[in-house]
Amino acid sequence: MIDGFLALLTAFLVLSGAGFALAAAIGLNRLPDLYTRMHAASKAGTVGSGLLLLAVGVHAGDLPTFARALAGFFFFVLTAPISAHLLAMAAHRVGYPLHAESVRDEMKDYDKRI
Amino acid sequence: MTAQMVLSFSIWLALVVLCVSFLMTVWRVIKGPTLPDRVVALDMLTGIVIGFIALIAIRTGFTLYIDIAISLGLVGFLATVAFARFVLSRGGREGPPGETAKAEMIKALAAPVPETRRSPRKKPATGTGPAVRRKAKK
Amino acid sequence: MITYILSLVFAVVWVAVTGSATLHNLIFGFALSTLALWIVRGEMNARGYWRRFGRILSLLALFFKELALSAWKVAVLVVSPRMDLKPGIFAFPLTVTRDFEITLLANLITLTPGTLSVDVSADRRTLFVHAIDCSDVEATKRDIAEGFERKIIEAFR
Secondary structure, three states, X not given: OHHHHHHHHHHHHXXXXXXXXXXXXXXXXXXXXXXXXXXXXXXXXXXXXXXXXXXXXXXXXXXXXXXXXXXXXXXXXXXXXXXXXXXXXXXXXXXXXXXXXOOEEHHHHHHHHO | OHXXXXXXXXXXXXHHHHHHHXXXXXXXXXXXXXXXXXXXXXXXXXXHHHHHHXXXXXXXXXOOHHHHHHHHHHHHHHHHHHHHXXXXXXXXXXXXXXXXXXXXXXXXXXXXXXXXXXXXXXXXXXXXXXXXXXXXXX | OHHHHHHHXXXXXXXXXXXXXXXXXXXXXXXXXXXXXXXXXXXXXXOOHHHHHHHHXXXXXXXXXXXXXXXXXXXXXXXXXXXXXXXXXXXXEOOOOOHHHHHHHHHHHHOOOXXXXXXXXXXXXXXXXXXXXXXXXXXXXXXXXXXXHHHHHHHHO
């Protein structure tokens, strides 16, 4: 009974993780510029791989494995925004432009003021 | 037993879905007009490969794969940080892809030739002059 | 006293993570956690440590809720047939001052729906945030200031 429940939970986690990864990939191709693509990769992509890792922990069903999977999940969730932020900062400082439809860029004015 | 069947079917489905998203991300790496676009896509590729490793861990039952996934995540994170530093230090030199790289390569190959020829002080190194020039011609 | 209890808890976590519940491993984990706590001993002496614990937990709960919501929103936006985007970068005036708090806030902003922190100004007063929907910047700023920033101040001050 509990095994069946764990298997169904694992299946749900696996499918939702893969779905988020697919959404991130679609977003990477459909979104118009670098900064909006970063939204897709850093949120949906991270949640996707994190859910798949959690699924491993749930499927194994013992505490050490689950603790390791949880540690990995935390690691991914905490490092993904840092790398996205670093890349966005580097790209903006170097001067890669925002998409033409962007409504405002207050950072540009700030850079000029320095 | 039916729950196990649901699980194995959903793992197959997830593998297919991950394959599709992997290929789409590779397409962005190939197409991506600027370097940061490619770096974002490569970071995403690391995430998808971590997902593959997790699925294989479930299918085979080797939980050691979790450690491999964590190590891969660490390497991917460090690679992205290094790429960000590289983008920052390289500056905004970006033209149509290929053109800039070609121009830079030609410049880099052409630059040392007049230097070695015009410096008369480097007499012990006369042997390197023609060799460098020959390389530059290729 | 609290330090000893904490290092015992860490030792148990160590045994759980390494996956071998032997006495040697427990002693090794205890030594390791004592060393780790000795390194951060300056931070540990701050008053109200345990009262703060609950607030940190509530911050964590909020963070996971927002993370799930943001991934869902990005997924929905991406698969909708007509993407209606108004992207842009706005300046967010910071109330928190310490580097650690700014880092935490920037990370939380990145994982919330539609926002991604890009840069912090040199004087640590302004955070530049890229938003996927810039139609109502004031509301977004208010959400961040009254949600995450207030919780961070409650948890770490």
